[in-house]
Amino acid sequence: xxxxxxxxxxxxxxxxxxxxxxxxxxxxxxxxxxxxxxxxxxxxxxxxxxxxxxxxxxxxxxxxxxxxxxxxxxxxxxxxxxxxxxxxxxxxxxxxxxxxxxxxxxxxxxxxxxxxxxxxxxxxxxxxxxxxxxxxxxxxxxxxxxxxxxxxxxxxxxxxxxxxxxxxxxxxxxxxxxxxxxxxxxxxxxxxxxxxxxxxxxxxxxxxxxxxxxxxxxx
Amino acid sequence: xxxxxxxxxxxxxxxxxxxxxxxxxxxxxxxxxxxxxxxxxxxxxxxxxxxxxxxxxxxxxxxxxxxxxxxxxxxxxxxxxxxxxxxxxxxxxxxxxxxxxxxxxxxxxxxxxxxxxxxxxxxxxxxxxxxxxxxxxxxxxxxxxxxxxxxxxxxxxxxxxxxxxxxxxxxxxxxxxxxxxxxxxxxxxxxxxxxxxxxxxxxxxxxxxxxxxxxxxxx
Numbered sequence: 001x002x003x004x005x006x007x008x009x010x011x012x013x014x015x016x017x018x019x020x021x022x023x024x025x026x027x028x029x030x031x032x033x034x035x036x037x038x039x040x041x042x043x044x045x046x047x048x049x050x051x052x053x054x055x056x057x058x059x060x061x062x063x064x065x066x067x068x069x070x071x072x073x074x075x076x077x078x079x080x081x082x083x084x085x086x087x088x089x090x091x092x093x094x095x096x097x098x099x100x101x102x103x104x105x106x107x108x109x110x111x112x113x114x115x116x117x118x119x120x121x122x123x124x125x126x127x128x129x130x131x132x133x134x135x136x137x138x139x140x141x142x143x144x145x146x147x148x149x150x151x152x153x154x155x156x157x158x159x160x161x162x163x164x165x166x167x168x169x170x171x172x173x174x175x176x177x178x179x180x181x182x183x184x185x186x187x188x189x190x191x192x193x194x195x196x197x198x199x200x201x202x203x204x205x206x207x208x209x210x211x212x213x214x215x216x217x218x219x
Numbered sequence: 220x221x222x223x224x225x226x227x228x229x230x231x232x233x234x235x236x237x238x239x240x241x242x243x244x245x246x247x248x249x250x251x252x253x254x255x256x257x258x259x260x261x262x263x264x265x266x267x268x269x270x271x272x273x274x275x276x277x278x279x280x281x282x283x284x285x286x287x288x289x290x291x292x293x294x295x296x297x298x299x300x301x302x303x304x305x306x307x308x309x310x311x312x313x314x315x316x317x318x319x320x321x322x323x324x325x326x327x328x329x330x331x332x333x334x335x336x337x338x339x340x341x342x343x344x345x346x347x348x349x350x351x352x353x354x355x356x357x358x359x360x361x362x363x364x365x366x367x368x369x370x371x372x373x374x375x376x377x378x379x380x381x382x383x384x385x386x387x388x389x390x391x392x393x394x395x396x397x398x399x400x401x402x403x404x405x406x407x408x409x410x411x412x413x414x415x416x417x418x419x420x421x422x423x424x425x426x427x428x429x430x431x432x433x434x435x436x437x438x
Contacts, residue, residue: 050320050353059309062309064309064312064316065316066315066316066319069312069315069316069319070312072311072312072315073308073309073311073312076308076311077308089292089295089296090278090281090283090292092291092292092295093283093288093289093291093292096285096288096291097283097284097285097288100285100288101269134269
């Protein structure tokens, strides 16, 4: 059976970036379709009627929603190369734990860094830096989160890196000064073709964040 | 290697119930340790330093945190009987989607039904009933969420059933009148020994919810 793979996505989405990377790690050809989130396509609404959110992976006409579920699905369907999750059940559980941690904590925390001001922003900045330090401690001196091989946690986190410059600009702090190992890790990830091809330029993300910030703070 | 399995849990937790059921589905002997959440044990703090939450599954001294990750871990380690996740990648993705939906939506919605009053409670009730109807539509006329076999989504949802009576009492509505198929499904799940042994009595949960409600509304 031919594999028809379509990804409904939005370019600055750190969640969409996960799925792009996973597909490229596996060498899966896919059609990327940019969504206008203020005017969602009928296909998006049909394929993800519950959440109506990107990214949506459509494989031979059938939708898979939620980025972490997409990445696991991709790993299971295209299992012939570049395993994303470790094979050992305990290591798999640990990898899932850290991606779950990122999903539960990072998005809300990072948003406070650039979409708020005053005390709320200061508290958000503190919370965000603490989260990064937890992640840096978990990384330790390993090349990647899972050890020697690029994998699930790396894919789960690396998209946020494209937003780092915007956090630094609006939070007025240096992530490299706080978490040098995390920055070294991100640069290593970017040497992979799957990552480099899937991540937008930081400057472009920062311009996008600037527009969003103006919108939120004008409210 | 002998399997030493300890579960740090709290009896009314619908998340802990998932892990209890999964262990019993697999016939895994385990030591259940009740936690006092107002005075957490040093073992809990040591085994789940990030979230400091139950349930924590400790397998041969190593912790696995987060109930959905525990259930998947249990399914992968004790793969010899009663598969919990389907073997087909697409069906697995669908099962993960629905458990993720439950995790993202149900807990906050159900809380509003019994921990608030007035307009907030009415809005919460409406939201909660809508969620149940989405789940009932997904169940349809199937015996279990995954089809003919009890599995991951059933385990993800059934614990909430022990709280239904409390929702009905404080929300002043009948879940059976709104979602009869969901109630029939829950009763079928309860016929399984793994479920019956893992779920507390509704009356006991309702008493617990009453105490919590008094505490929240007194604030």
